Amino acid sequence: xxxxxxxxxxxxxxDDGKSTLLGRLLFETGSAFDDELxxxxxxxxxxxxxxxxxxxxxxxxxxxxxxxxTETRKFIVADAPGHEQYTRNxxxxxxxxxxxxxxxxxxxxxxxxxxxxxxxxxxxxxxSFVLLVNKMDSVGFDQAVFDRIVADYAALGESFxxxxxxxxxxxxVAARSPAMAWYEGPTLLEHLESVAPGEGSNGGPFxxxxxxxxxxxxxxxxxxxxxxSVRPGDRVRVMPAGxxxxxxxxxxxxxxxxxxxxxxxxxxxxxxxVDCSRGDVIASAAYPPEVADQxxxxxxxxxxxxLVAGRQYGLKLAAQSAxxxxxxxxxxxxVDTLEQVPxxxxxxxxxxxxxxxxxxxxxxxxxxxxxxxxxxxxxxxxTNETVGAGLIRHALRRSQNLHAQALEVTPEARAAxxxxxxxxxxxxxxxxxxxxxxxxxxxxxxxLAGRHTFLLDGDNVRLGLNRDLGFSxxxxxxxxxxxxxxxxxxxxxxxxxxAAFISPFRAERRMVRExxxxxxxxxxxxxxxxxxxxxxxxxxxxxxxxxxxxxxFTGIGSPYEAPEAPEIRIDTDAMSPEDAAESVVRYxxxxxxxx
Amino acid sequence: MTLTHxxxxxxxxxxIMRETAAEFERPVMLYSAGKDSSVLLHLARLAFAPARPxxxxxxxxxxxxxxxxxELRDRAAxxxxxxxxxxxxPEAEERGINPLDHGSALHTxxxxxxxxxxxxxxxxxxxxxxxxxxxxERVRAKERVFSFRSAGHRWDPKRQRxxxxxxxxxxxxxxxxxxxxxxxxxxxxxxxxxVLAKGVEVSELYFAAPRPTLERDxxxxxxxxxxxxxxxxxxxxxxxxxxxxxxxxxxxxxxxxRAATVPELIEEMRTGRQSERQGRLIDRDxxxxxxxxxxxxxx
Numbered sequence: 001x002x003x004x005x006x007x008x009x010x011x012x013x014x015d016d017g018k019s020t021l022l023g024r025l026l027f028e029t030g031s032a033f034d035d036e037l038x039x040x041x042x043x044x045x046x047x048x049x050x051x052x053x054x055x056x057x058x059x060x061x062x063x064x065x066x067x068x069x070t071e072t073r074k075f076i077v078a079d080a081p082g083h084e085q086y087t088r089n090x091x092x093x094x095x096x097x098x099x100x101x102x103x104x105x106x107x108x109x110x111x112x113x114x115x116x117x118x119x120x121x122x123x124x125x126x127x128s129f130v131l132l133v134n135k136m137d138s139v140g141f142d143q144a145v146f147d148r149i150v151a152d153y154a155a156l157g158e159s160f161x162x163x164x165x166x167x168x169x170x171x172x173v174a175a176r177s178p179a180m181a182w183y184e185g186p187t188l189l190e191h192l193e194s195v196a197p198g199e200g201s202n203g204g205p206f207x208x209x210x211x212x213x214x215x216x217x218x219x220x221x222x223x224x225x226x227x228x229s230v231r232p233g234d235r236v237r238v239m240p241a242g243x244x245x246x247x248x249x250x251x252x253x254x255x256x257x258x259x260x261x262x263x264x265x266x267x268x269x270x271x272x273x274v275d276c277s278r279g280d281v282i283a284s285a286a287y288p289p290e291v292a293d294q295x296x297x298x299x300x301x302x303x304x305x306x307l308v309a310g311r312q313y314g315l316k317l318a319a320q321s322a323x324x325x326x327x328x329x330x331x332x333x334x335v336d337t338l339e340q341v342p343x344x345x346x347x348x349x350x351x352x353x354x355x356x357x358x359x360x361x362x363x364x365x366x367x368x369x370x371x372x373x374x375x376x377x378x379x380x381x382x383t384n385e386t387v388g389a390g391l392i393r394h395a396l397r398r399s400q401n402l403h404a405q406a407l408e409v410t411p412e413a414r415a416a417x418x419x420x421x422x423x424x425x426x427x428x429x430x431x432x433x434x435x436x437x438x439x440x441x442x443x444x445x446x447x448l449a450g451r452h453t454f455l456l457d458g459d460n461v462r463l464g465l466n467r468d469l470g471f472s473x474x475x476x477x478x479x480x481x482x483x484x485x486x487x488x489x490x491x492x493x494x495x496x497x498x499a500a501f502i503s504p505f506r507a508e509r510r511m512v513r514e515x516x517x518x519x520x521x522x523x524x525x526x527x528x529x530x531x532x533x534x535x536x537x538x539x540x541x542x543x544x545x546x547x548x549x550x551x552x553f554t555g556i557g558s559p560y561e562a563p564e565a566p567e568i569r570i571d572t573d574a575m576s577p578e579d580a581a582e583s584v585v586r587y588x589x590x591x592x593x594x595x
Numbered sequence: 596m597t598l599t600h601x602x603x604x605x606x607x608x609x610x611i612m613r614e615t616a617a618e619f620e621r622p623v624m625l626y627s628a629g630k631d632s633s634v635l636l637h638l639a640r641l642a643f644a645p646a647r648p649x650x651x652x653x654x655x656x657x658x659x660x661x662x663x664x665x666e667l668r669d670r671a672a673x674x675x676x677x678x679x680x681x682x683x684x685p686e687a688e689e690r691g692i693n694p695l696d697h698g699s700a701l702h703t704x705x706x707x708x709x710x711x712x713x714x715x716x717x718x719x720x721x722x723x724x725x726x727x728x729x730x731x732e733r734v735r736a737k738e739r740v741f742s743f744r745s746a747g748h749r750w751d752p753k754r755q756r757x758x759x760x761x762x763x764x765x766x767x768x769x770x771x772x773x774x775x776x777x778x779x780x781x782x783x784x785x786x787x788x789x790v791l792a793k794g795v796e797v798s799e800l801y802f803a804a805p806r807p808t809l810e811r812d813x814x815x816x817x818x819x820x821x822x823x824x825x826x827x828x829x830x831x832x833x834x835x836x837x838x839x840x841x842x843x844x845x846x847x848x849x850x851x852x853r854a855a856t857v858p859e860l861i862e863e864m865r866t867g868r869q870s871e872r873q874g875r876l877i878d879r880d881x882x883x884x885x886x887x888x889x890x891x892x893x894x
Contacts, residue, residue, distance in 0.1 A: 005600035030865070031782075048736070062752070064736040065729050067782045074600040076780050079736075088757060095759040197597065211613040216646035224610045224761070253641035263598050265609035265642070278617055302757055316762050319617070375760045384766040386756040 003069065006197050009078040009093040009126065011117035012103030017134045019045035021103065021167035022066055022079060028174035028189065031068035044167075048079060063093045073193050087335065087349035088302045090117060091389060094124035095375065098197055102153075103132050106139045106164070110152045116335045118156060123298065123351075123391070125371055128195050129160035132188065137166040141179040163188050205284035206230045207365075207373060208260075208268070209318035213277055220251065220267040221276055223319070226372035227365075228284060230268070231259045235285040238276045239363040244285055246271040279320040281363040281373070289365050289373060292395030294357045298333075298367075299326065301346035303380065303387035309345060310477040312511045313387065314379035315358060318372055322358040323514065325481075326378075328474070329354040345474055346388075355396060359514070367391035381507060414494035418452045422491040423588065424516060427500040428509060428563065429526030430555050431541055432533035434572040434580070435500040438526060441581035443498055449589060454490055456483060456499040471552045477508050484512035491520060496588070504560040524584060525566035530555050532573050601789050608635075608777035609642040610761060611740055612724065615775050616642075616649050618765035619722040622775070623715070626652040626672070626679070628664035629841045631726030631778060633671070633797045634786055638777065639724075640675055651678035653723070655714055657706035658683065659694060659843035661819050667798050682714035694845045695823070702843070712748045715772065722765065724775040730782040740779050746770035784864060791857040801860065803837040803852040814848040 012018040023044030026032040032047050039046070048066060066077040078093030080086070094100065100121040104114055118129070131153050139145045146164045153160065163172055164183055171177035174189045186194065206228035214220035230236070234247045249269040250257040260266045268282060276282070283289055301307050307326065315324040329352035332343035346352045367374030378388035415422050425442065427435040436457055443455045462469070466482055469475040480503055487497045503509050513521040533555065534542040545553035552558040563569075568587055570580040598606070615622050624639060626632045639648040652672050672679035684692075687705040694702040715723060729735045739755050741763040747770075756764050765773055778786070790797055807818045809829045816823065817838075818831050823845055825831055836849035837860075854860040 003600040004597055005603045048733070062737045062755075063757075065780065066736060067730050067780070069600075069782070069784065074782075074785070092757045092759050096761075211610070212617050212643075214643060214646045220645075222613055222642070224606060251644070253644045261598070263603055263606055265606040265613070267644070314766065316764065318762075319614075371760055375762070377759060377762050377764060379764055379766055384764070384768065385754075386758075386764045389757070389759050 003072055003074050004197055005074050005076065006099060006192065006195065007076045007078070007097050008099040008101055008192070009080055009090070009097035009121065010101045010103065011080065011090065011114075011121065012134075013111060013113040015108075016103040016105045017045075017167045018079070018103055019048050021101075021132070021134065021165075021173070022077065023047040024167045024170055024173050025075075025077075025189075026066065026068050028170065029068040029070055063089045070189060070193055075192065086113075086116070087120065087300065087351065090120045091124055091300050091302075094121045094126050095371070095389070097121070097124075097126050099128040099130065099192070099195055100126045101130050101132055102160075103134050104149055104153075106133050106135045106145050106149065109149050112336050114153070115156065115338075118153075118158070119335060119338060122158065125368065129158065130188070130191060131160050131162040133162065133164045134167055136164045136171060136177075136180065137169050141166075141171075141177070143180070143182045146183075161185070161191055163191060204228050204369070205287035206234070206236065206282075207284070207289060207370070208266075208282045209320070209363075209372065210276060210278055210280045210282060211319045214267060218269055219276075220269050221282060222265070222267045223282070224265045224372075225260050225262050226318070227262055227370055229259050229261045236282050237285045237288045238274055239281045239283050239288050240291040240361050241275065241280070242288065243274055243276075245274045245276075245282075279318075281318070283363075289363050290395055291361045291363050293359075293361045294355065294396040295364070296353065296355050296393045296396060297376075298391040298393065299329065299346060299352050299354050299356075299378075300389045300391075301348060301350045301352075301387070302389065303385060304348055305380075305387070306348075306473075307346040307350075307352075307388065308477050308507075309354075309474045310481045311507055312359075312381065312514070314381055315376050315390075316379065317362055317364065317376035320362050322360050322362060324356050324358045324378065325511075327355040353393075356390070364392050364395070366394055381510070411492040411494065414492070418494045420451055420494070420496060422494050423496050423520055423522055424487045424491060424512070425496070425498045425522050425524055425584065425588070426503070426509065426512065427498065427524045427526055428503045428566075430528060430530060430533045430560055431502055431553075432536045432538055433526040433528040434570075434577060435502075435526045437577050438524075438570065438572070438580045438584070439498045439500040441577055442584045445581060445585045446496060446588065449585070451496055451588075452494065453496045453498060456487060456497060456501075458501045461486075471558075473505075473558075476505070477511075480505075480508040480512060484515045487512070488515050491516065502554050502560070504554045504558065506561045506563070509563065522568065522587070523563050523566040524568045524570065525563045526570050526572055526580075527562070528572050601785065601792055604778075604781055604785055605638065605641070605789070607761075607780065608638045611763070611775065611777040612639055612642045612648075614763050614765070615722050615724060618763075619773070621718070621720050622650040622722040622724060623653045623680075623718070623720040624648070624650055624724040625711075625726070626654050626668065627726075627841075628654075628660070628668040628671070628798055629726070630786055630790065630797045630801060631728065633667075633795050634781075634789055635724065635726045635778065636671060636675060637793065637795045647676050650724070651680055653680045653682065653714055653718075653720070655707055655710045656681050656683045657702070657710070657843050658688070659702075659706075659822075659845060661798075661800055661817070661841065661844045661847075663798055663800055664841060667796075671796070680714070680718065682710055682717070684710035684713060693822075694843055699846050702846075715748070720772070721767070722773045722775050724777065726778050727774075727776050728778050728781050728783070728786075738776060738779065740776055741765055742774040742776065743767070744772045744774060748772065784861065787857060787861050787864070791861070798841060800838045800841055802855045803835050804855070805833045806836050806849070807831050808834045808836055808849055815851070817844055817847075817849055819844040 064079040080089045080093035133146050133149050150162045165172040172187050204227045208223045208225045210221045210223045212222040248271040250260050251267045309328040312323045315322045329343040331340040332352040343352045365373040374392045376390045377386050380387045427439050429435050443453050446453050466479050469479050490497045544550045545556040554560050692705045808815045809825050809831050837852045854863045
């Protein structure tokens with residue numbers, strides 16, 4: 001009754017007989033019940049049928065998890081579909097797998113897909129591979145066919161175990177095949193039962209991300225051990241702070257444990273009072289993991305909407321949450337040829353290598369050393385969907401060694417000398433809404449009131465600082481990011497900065513807001529109906545856009561996402577520019593000046 | 596040291612519950628007094644001990660559960676020191692909806708599906724932890740651990756998020772919610788082996804005993820109270836029976852059995868070769884009926 005657990009993934013293209021194999025495994029291990037078998041008739045593949053919609057279309061579009069068990073081992077199978085959305089699904093399934101079953105049709109041999117699936121499984125850290133040459137019955141159980149396929153696969157240069165089977169007839173799945181007496185290796189089930197599980201080995205120094213802090217009596221720190229082992233009395237460090245502590249107790253429920261190993265969810269207590277919260281990593285004192293905020297990572301893109309370099313995404317790594325900005329990928333990996341190809345962004349199912357930086361330091365390991373502290377997901381901040389997955393390769397050197405210069409002349413000191421609170425007034429709205437007109441008037445009025453100001457205008461910035469940028473979504477995001485960074489420096493200098501940019505996307509405006517301190521970003525929505533702006537058309541741009549001469553023109557070929565809660569809203573259709581400017585100035589000057 | 600399959604499943608479920616407690620504002624655990632609920636409650640207590648689990652229990656009542664289930668429910672909640680919220684759909688109550696007169700489909704829709712949505716909305720729960728397992732139904736095989744529900748509790752297969760490693764994304768907009776399934780990777784056999792290994796208390800109805808039953812449409816029903824009356828040609832007889840799954844008693848088919856202990860029950864499962872849903876009458880409303888119910892918000 002004591003069993004071990006092995007998680008595996010099945011890879012194969014549509015016609016390799018994957019469903020039949022899974023059905024066969026369920027059948028042979030008694031994991032399917034009679035009433036389920038009765039529904040399938042003679043076709044075992046129907047045991048692993050999918051959703052209603054998929055049945056209608058005759059395809060499988062999502063990862064399914066199946067279970068079967070023998071006397072000594074339970075198996076969790078990630079059943080990743082062969083074609084549609086293959087990368088996203090295969091990567092998802094492989095992320096938890098310890099072993100990959102690579103199916104090949106004996107009659108067709110190694111296909112591009114075979115190579116692709118094997119590559120993705122290796123990338124995701126699957127440690128053990130089985131090449132399953134299926135449908136041996138269709139080639140007369142011929143050893144030469146098997147040997148040739150094994151040789152072809154061996155040319156890919158990785159270690160694996162090869163087994164000739166017929167899922168349809170059951171040969172070499174659970175029982176030795178009388179038709180293939182030439183094969184002397186184990187049956188598939190024998191092999192699966194004998195492979196050492198990849199999880200649960202306790203090599204490496206101890207690491208446990210903290211998920212939850214319990215506050216009964218003495219504080220307990222809850223999490224799952226992801227590497228190494230820990231015993232009461234062990235010296236540890238709480239990362240990223242690096243605080244030292246001594247483990248006084250390890251508990252699972254009411255039971256005290258003598259030790260905890262990888263894969264165990266436990267609650268640790270310390271002998272000392274130590275600051276430690278969700279997201280921290282409790283680690284071996286001698287070999288704590290690294291901490292950094294800039295990384296090189298492999299990014300797998302999983303959303304219909306492409307990756308926008310420069311945009312901020314939510315990032316989750318173990319129990320740590322951060323905001324991450326991804327650089328333009330250095331290159332994309334063609335999963336069929338494994339060549340590096342130039343990349344501008346990443347599309348659905350694209351895999352690329354890119355640098356990224358986070359808004360706070362993260363405790364991490366390289367993915368190849370540790371899946372739990374090296375793998376992260378990326379989350380769209382508007383839709384909240386999981387849009388990508390990342391595998392950390394290494395930290396960028398500068399983030400480890402370069403610390404922010406501690407300045408004695410502080411931003412507060414500079415602002416105090418000017419007697420003003422630095423602000424960024426961000427004018428957003430359609431082209432022709434009157435952003436620059438109003439911003440110019442506001443600057444004049446503030447100047448007359450003795451304030452130190454600077455106006456950053458969309459057109460001017462694009463002629464200089466950002467002249468290398470175009471109007472794609474990625475370039476627009478980078479344009480705004482640079483403006484935000486420039487404004488931030490100016491705010492540190494103590495200035496009131498006025499920025500007039502169409503800035504059509506909420507995500508970018510939010511990015512700038514979050515670059516700055518609390519209350520420093522003042523969003524001024526210069527609101528005007530599209531029809532009115534188009535009628536004004538001071539630069540003749542709408543006319544050109546309507547003629548199709550300017551692609552991606554905001555309001556015509558590209559959307560404008562209006563602010564949901566701007567600090568100030570100006571209706572230039574109903575207000576004169578003079579009145580509009582006055583309302584902005586009042587907002588700024590009425591605020592108390594800094595202490 | 597290699598962990599056993601039960602240790603790994605236990606650790607995974609605890610991990611999922613802790614993520615839920617950390618990522619949501621107002622989580623709740625659904626509790627029905629079935630075996631999966633019993634295991635779930637046991638795991639929740641392990642996850643947060645010595646503190647109490649940081650969420651209440653919610654029972655979406657249908658008025659037709661077995662009496663023994665109500666007793667176990669109240670006892671288990673009290674023993675765990677957890678708040679127990681019982682919700683009954685007021686409309687179903689007022690209109691006297693019941694499985695005998697209105698059929699299983701309407702009864703389940705109003706008491707369970709609508710009742711659950713009402714309860715979640717009323718209390719503002721943004722995550723409901725439940726005991727569903729992927730092995731229960733073919734449709735469940737693709738269910739996520741963090742299963743996203745749009746406003747109105749609808750399950751849209753296209754909006755489910757990929758789940759990599761042990762990372763679950765619980766972010767959502769206002770009005771959206773999640774169903775959380777810590778037992779996703781458990782099978783029925785795993786549940787029983789765990790019950791045996793850990794001595795988890797489960798309902799006595801799972802174990803064979805002489806019980807008053809009648810046979811209707813080829814199914815044995817237990818006469819748990821006077822509301823179920825024998826029809827023409829039906830007679831109430833005492834039979835040795837037990838239940839593989841528990842729900843509303845007129846919708847739960849009993850199986851004739853002498854298995855009175857967990858090991859006997861596991862042995863019977865090995866040789867019995869019928870799936871557990873076989874006794875659930877609500878699943879016979881047509882092929883793929885579970886998927887349709889899920890889309891409508893059934894748990």
